[in-house]
Amino acid sequence: MTYLVGLIVGISIFWFGLSGHFDFPILHMGIGSIVFVIWFCHRLKILDVEASPYMLMPRALGYWVWLGGEIIKANMVVLKAALRVTPDIEPAMARVKTSCKSDLAKVTFANSITLTPGTVTIDLEGDELIVHGLYAADVAPGSFDEMDRRTSEAIDGKR
Known part of the structure; x- marks a missing residue:
């Protein structure tokens, strides 16, 4: 039930924020589309933490910070490498094992690696990621x- 309420609130805020209109016909179309999306999610049986991650927000905010x-730290490393006259990069690939259990946590972990400059997640298979980095270290x-632990705590709630 909390996922349903979270999804309704999240979709409503999103729709009203993008629309910005409170006129009679547009408001009713918005409410109708929100009801349709909720019905569709219920019919597909996808009302869970991944469809409505709003309950994770308090834990996730600390992770995002x-x-x-x-x-920012990784940007500094990449900036130094880019400004050097002679590049000193040593590209490498590695398999990284994750302790994340849910698909949402695994994808968040993979995206976090990719968001960090100098590293890219190439593939995710089960509980292993293939990661490419500018430096072997x-x-x-x-x-x-540490990123794996923090992702797991933020998304899966594991401590």
């Missing part, structure tokens, strides 16, 4: 442990 700091074993 931390990830923003990591992105960036994809060394254990280099993503």
Whole structure:
């Protein structure tokens, strides 16, 4: 039930925020489209944490702040590499194991790696990711442990 309420509130805020109209016909079309989406999600039986991740927001906000700091730090490393006259990069690929359980957490972890400059997630198979990095040290074993732990805590709620 909380997922249903979260989805209704989230879709309503999104629709009204994008529309900005409160005229009679447009308001009714908006309400009709919201009801249709909720009915469709219920019929497909996809009302869960992945369809309505709004309940994760308090935990996820802390993660996003931390990830923003990591992105800034990685930007500095990539900027230094780009400004050097002689490039000193040593590209490498590695398999990274994740402790994330849900698909949402795994995808969030993979996207977090890709958002961090200098690293790209190439593939996600089960609980392993294939990651490419500008520097071998960036994809060394254990280099993503903290990000994996934080993602798991934020999305799966595991501590």
